[in-house]
Amino acid sequence: MLTGNLLWVLIGAILLGIAAGLNGTFAFLQKQSLVGDAAAHAALPGIAIAYLVTQQKDLPILMLGAAITSALAVYMIQWIVGNSKLKADAAIGFVLSVFFGIGIVLLTIVNQSGTGNQSGLNDFIFGKAATMAKSDLVWLSSSALLIILMCLLFFKEWKLMIFDPIFAKGIGLPVERLRILLTALTVLTIVTGIQAVGVILMAAMLIIPAAAARFWSNHLGVILVTSAFFGALSGALGTIISSVRTGLSTGPIIVLCAASLFVISYFFAPTRGFIAKSLKKKAFKQRNVVKEAANHE
């Protein structure tokens, strides 16, 4: 069943899942997950423009286009929040829909042009991991490895920057540069995953594994490893299922796998899961009842 190409696709999906799980945890703790969603949607116009300009669909070129518009979207969100009374949610909603709207318009133009309908750009909306060429997968894997490496290198700095930026600045950490680096890496994660997962659901790879992992531990290190594992598992399952059942896009399957892991975590995780918390509450009440009864005697 595992033909040569599918094996490559699987390795790529697992690396992507690990990268998104690690990077997504930092974005999640920084409460920047939705900025990632906007950045992912904003990748679409970049892909279309890169294709219209170069008439090529090599992944590196499309990734470059996507990175430029994604980064522009993030910058616009920050600019709007910094220079107006608008709150982040409104700014994110505005930027996300405008960029995505432009992307759809441009994609329609691409599809109506001569060679456009064979371009396969439509797959960037919901993702199609199984049809990725080996050269594209090499790009995806190297980019994912770079993200993983950076997350390991800057673990300590990002931890402090997110927990207490004022203290971080006080001891001389370049907080502003670290923040930009983290955002840039989030954009890179998105750009890395868009062909396999699609722009609409790429943000789910950043958010869901991290949110699910949070239920399992109060240690950042453990959360990162768990999140990476969840990301890799959803990536692998999503890729296999969408390759076997032809006609299914990869993105939605990955999201469904990740969401299942989230539901399991929500209820059954021993540290912060629903059942564990309810039991702890019940035990606490019981103890107090016993104590009070003892006091009355």
Add this chain to the structure above:
Amino acid sequence: MDALQVTNLSVAYEEKVVLQNVNLTTPVGHLTGIIGPNGAGKSTLIKAILNQLPNKTGAVHILERPLNPKDHLVGYVPQRNAVDWDFPANALDVVLMGRYGHIGMIRKPSAKDKQIAMECLKNVGMEAFADRSIGQLSGGQQQRVFLARALAQEAEVYFMDEPFVGVDAATERTIIAILKDLKAKGKSVFVVHHDLQTAADYFDWMILLNQTITASGPTEQTFTEDNLQEAYGGKLFFMDQTKLNKTFN
């Protein structure tokens, strides 16, 4: 040697002036209280001294040179509610953050850093809670962890923003004992404080502040009813008179 010298410091948030033309000098080795009513700019003064605010003018010298984080001269205890305590970390993790400046970027904390962090936790009576996640600590315990983190910085001058707010009596005693110990070791400590009843007991030097300096100097010279009236305006009237009299007598 001066621990702190502030010259013509002014700070504005948008159009609102918070600090105006602050000038003060404090020699090393004192436990200094920064006292003033709500909105006087006490926290702003600390943040401005620590170079955390963009809209400031004037000059600040710590131990007679401009602030440079790479010197590791300054330790800081922020207000407890300045961070999200649901962050996934345990007490020892947070205290270790006090070593990050010494460790440097990218490198990992050494065994010695961990040992120092553990000793600092012990100093604040929290060694039994090293592995406890910070979200499960009480307010007083969280404040002790913040103090331990500042101790781990091994600094010369410490700034603390309202370390006594929302803590239990035992924690307050522990903190003040540690502050006095720092002073005994020749360190300089600046504490934003708003409880006038304890101020004279805790601090041997005072900065009375209400947007600008009302008085600054040794406690017995600065902590007078006239100066307090000036800093607090009519608000002082609402204080418990018997306790105030006790403070002055």
